[in-house]
Amino acid sequence: MPRGLRRFWRSTRTARAISIVSFLVGWQLLIPLLPTALIPTPFEVGEFMWAELRADTLAPETVYQAFATSLRRLVTGFGIALLIGIPIGLLMGLFKRVEEFLHDFVVVGLAMPSLVWALIAAMWFGFVERSSIITVILASVTFVIINVSEGVRAVPKDLLDMGRAYGTSDLHRVRHVVLPSLMPFLFASLRYGLANGWKGLVLAEIYASTSGAGWTIRFWYDARRAQGVIGYALFFMIFALLAERLVFRRLSDRVFRWRPSQDQPPPEAEGSVQVNI
Amino acid sequence: MASIKVQSLRKEFVTSDSTVVALENASFEASGHVFVSIVGPSGCGKSTLLNILSGIETPTSGIAEITEGDKKARNGYVFQAARLLPWRTVMDNLLFVQKDRDAETRERCQRYLEMVDLGHTANKYPGQLSGGMQQRVGIARAFSIEPDVLLMDEPFSHLDAITGRSLRKELHHIWMETRKTVLFVTHDVGEAVELSNRMVIFGQGGRLREDMKIDLPFPRDPADDAVALTKANVLRTFEELDLVAS
Numbered sequence: 239m240p241r242g243l244r245r246f247w248r249s250t251r252t253a254r255a256i257s258i259v260s261f262l263v264g265w266q267l268l269i270p271l272l273p274t275a276l277i278p279t280p281f282e283v284g285e286f287m288w289a290e291l292r293a294d295t296l297a298p299e300t301v302y303q304a305f306a307t308s309l310r311r312l313v314t315g316f317g318i319a320l321l322i323g324i325p326i327g328l329l330m331g332l333f334k335r336v337e338e339f340l341h342d343f344v345v346v347g348l349a350m351p352s353l354v355w356a357l358i359a360a361m362w363f364g365f366v367e368r369s370s371i372i373t374v375i376l377a378s379v380t381f382v383i384i385n386v387s388e389g390v391r392a393v394p395k396d397l398l399d400m401g402r403a404y405g406t407s408d409l410h411r412v413r414h415v416v417l418p419s420l421m422p423f424l425f426a427s428l429r430y431g432l433a434n435g436w437k438g439l440v441l442a443e444i445y446a447s448t449s450g451a452g453w454t455i456r457f458w459y460d461a462r463r464a465q466g467v468i469g470y471a472l473f474f475m476i477f478a479l480l481a482e483r484l485v486f487r488r489l490s491d492r493v494f495r496w497r498p499s500q501d502q503p504p505p506e507a508e509g510s511v512q513v514n515i
Numbered sequence: 516m517a518s519i520k521v522q523s524l525r526k527e528f529v530t531s532d533s534t535v536v537a538l539e540n541a542s543f544e545a546s547g548h549v550f551v552s553i554v555g556p557s558g559c560g561k562s563t564l565l566n567i568l569s570g571i572e573t574p575t576s577g578i579a580e581i582t583e584g585d586k587k588a589r590n591g592y593v594f595q596a597a598r599l600l601p602w603r604t605v606m607d608n609l610l611f612v613q614k615d616r617d618a619e620t621r622e623r624c625q626r627y628l629e630m631v632d633l634g635h636t637a638n639k640y641p642g643q644l645s646g647g648m649q650q651r652v653g654i655a656r657a658f659s660i661e662p663d664v665l666l667m668d669e670p671f672s673h674l675d676a677i678t679g680r681s682l683r684k685e686l687h688h689i690w691m692e693t694r695k696t697v698l699f700v701t702h703d704v705g706e707a708v709e710l711s712n713r714m715v716i717f718g719q720g721g722r723l724r725e726d727m728k729i730d731l732p733f734p735r736d737p738a739d740d741a742v743a744l745t746k747a748n749v750l751r752t753f754e755e756l757d758l759v760a761s
Contacts, residue, residue, distance in 0.1 A: 400598040403569040403590070404612035404660065414611055418602040496602045496640040 278465035286465040287472060297457050297466075299449060301473060308439060308450040311367070315374025316435050322375070323382025323427070330383065331390025340383075347380030352438030360446030369446035370439055377438030378431035385430075389423030421493050429486060440474075451477075517581060517588045517663035517696045518546030519568070524577035526563055526721070537563040538721035541577070545713070548694040552707035552714045554749075556758055560721030561700040565592070565666045568698070583663040591657030593667040597649035599641040605652050606637040609659045627659040628652070631685065647678035654682070658689065665690075665697045671706065683710060687734060704753070708746045709735050716756065724756050 246252055262280045269279045278286075290301040299307070329336045330344075355376040359369040393416050401411040443452025451470065458466025526538040537560040545551045553561050566572040567579045569592050581588040599608045609624040610616055628634045631651040633644075641649050650670060657665055670686075671679040687710055690697055701707050707714055708729060716725035727749075735742045 396594070396596065396598050397600060399566075399571045400592070400594065401611070403566075403571050403592040403666075405570070405589075406612065410611075414600060414603065418600070421602075496604075497642065 276462070276464050278468060282465045283469050283472070286463075286469040290469065290473075296461075297454050299454055301451075301454075301470075304449070304451045304454040305473070305477060308443065308452065311370045311443075311450065312374055312432065312436055312439055315371040315439070316378050316432055318371070319375045319379040319382050319431060319435065320427075323379045323431075324386055327383045327386025328390055330387035337387065344380050344383050347376070348384060350376075352377045352434060353441050355438050356441035356445055359442055363446070365446055365448060367447075370442040370450065373438045373442035373446075374435040378435035381431035381434060382427040385423045385427035386420070389420040392423070393419050425490060425493065432481075436478075516547050517583045518544065519551075519581050519664060519696065519698060520544050520578060521564070521568075522578040524564070524567070524579050525575045526560065526567060526572070527575050536720055538567075538574075541717075541721060541723050543715055543723065543726060545696060545698070547696060549713055550690055550697045550699060550711040552711035553698065553700045553717060554702065554704060554707050554714055555717030555724075556719065557702060559717040559719055561702075561717055562668050563721070564717075565668050565698065565700055569666055581664050588663035589660060591660055591662035591665045593650075593653050593657045593665070593670040595669045595672060597641070597646075597653040599649055599652055599656075601641050604638050604640055605633065605644070608641065608652060609656050612656060612660055623661070624655075624659045627655040630658065630689065631655045647674050647682065650674060650678075650682065651685075654686065654689075658693065662695065665695050667697065667699045669701050669703075670699075672701070672703065679706075684734070686710065691733070704749050705737055705746050708742060708749060709737055714749065716752070716758070718756060718758050724758070725752060727752075 265280050269277055289295065293300040293302065295301070297304075326340070330340055331337070352373070356369075356373045359373045359376070363369040363372065397415045397419075398411055401415055439450070440452035440455070443450040444456045447453045451474070455467055455470040458470060521544070522542050524538050524541040525536070528535045528537060539560075541560075541564065553564065555561055563572065564579070567574050568581055569590055581590060583589070599605075600611060603611060605628065606621070606624060609628070610620065613620050613624070625634060625637060628637055631654055633648060633651055633655065636644060636648065636652070641652065644652065650673070654670070657667075671682055674682065683706065690710075697711075699707070699711060708731075712729050714725075714727050714729055715723060716727075718724040729745060731741055731745060737743070737746075
């Protein structure tokens with residue numbers, strides 16, 4: 239085999255591409271053999287997604303409107319979660335009494351499936367914008383609280399002492415020691431809080447909303463259009479990937495450029511708290 | 516001229532179930548161009564003494580102060596670990612402890628980095644440097660504030676023997692050049708004999724046991740007969756004072 243071809247064959251990117259292509263080809267070939275009309279071929283799904291991207295849709299909202307609505311709710315809800323979670327997390331990290339007082343509630347909050355928050359919000363507030371936003375807050379706030387409080391406890395005391403020995407001011411130490419050491423934890427709360435908030439939001443939109451991406455996937459489900467449901471699921475994936483590439487990775491590269499090398503574990507792997515349900 | 520004054524110093528740490536006395540009735544004075552080593556076994560309160568002198572901890576009773584003329588002296592502190600801010604560049608680590616951030620200060624910081632042969636690392640992050648280089652940045656940081664007194668807490672104990680040796684030479688050189696007062700905590704008697712012209716020995720329970728001069732010419736080679744003999748004598752004193760852990 240020529241060298242170029244061998245390198246192409248051995249690269250991990252090639253392996254990934256082959257795996258995706260063979261999956262799609264297998265899917266396309268398998269469908270006609272099945273005794274059901276409810277499973278679309280990849281071609282049909284592609285057709286649906288392309289029409290959506292051209293804003294040509296039977297649903298009340300285009301994919302752009304649906305995702306814009308959901309994104310607005312997510313950002314509003316998570317913004318409020320930060321405003322509530324950061325002060326509580328700071329207090330929990332600083333004072334043992336507060337930590338003991340709130341610990342069990344936070345653990346329960348972390349473990350609670352987002353579905354429960356969505357159902358409770360739907361039941362109490364009904365089909366209003368508030369339900370979705372409150373679900374996002376409930377589904378994400380405990381991630382903020384737990385990460386911030388862990389971060390406060392992990393502030394390097396030896397560096398604070400160093401600053402004190404050199405006679406630096408409190409404000410100076412907060413700015414150059416405390417805040418930078420909190421960054422990985424804030425970043426972890428951003429990532430896991432947003433991810434869990436998003437899961438909650440989609441459910442809340444299904445149960446208690448008349449707009450947004452979650453509601454639109456429900457619309458296609460009610461219409462028994464499988465390519466709509468699968469197409470939207472793929473839009474969710476694309477949305478998550480874009481958020482990761484365009485927002486998180488750039489932000490992380492910028493904030494953590496002091497970390498020695500690229501092949502180290504991701505920044506938030508250190509001491510962050512994650513619960514997947 | 517800077518002077519260090521420690522008088523009837525006592526420090527106890529109170530935990531929920533016990534009280535540990537780290538320093539007991541410690542007194543000594545030092546001033547001018549001297550290199551004082553504080554030697555003793557682990558847990559004899561050596562580091563606590565430096566932490567009190569630098570203001571990290573407060574004494575239970577007694578006096579511990581460093582003055583320059585009639586005002587409080589400015590202290591440089593070199594720790595056992597480098598204690599650099601990993602998220603700031605080497606230059607910003609030096610600037611972190613400065614009062615001003617003007618061009619003149621920057622220039623001075625650069626000068627002290629060059630003094631420890633690390634001028635080229637100003638824009639690197641600590642994580643990109645080896646342990647020995649990080650420790651040298653810590654030393655440059657201590658000198659960059661142009662301190663009246665330099666406090667050092669086992670600064671070479673984490674380093675390999677070769678790096679430690681070259682840094683000891685460097686430190687001696689800088690001390691001769693800047694003529695600062697140095698208070699150097701160590702558990703390594705050889706290191707103390709090599710560097711200092713006075714040695715204060717602490718024993719268990721933070722009691723000051725011995726205060727001796729070391730009158731040997733500099734530079735001192737550890738392989739030199741006189742230096743080796745002095746080291747052996749000090750170790751014998753340790754045994755007589757029953758300071759060697761059994």
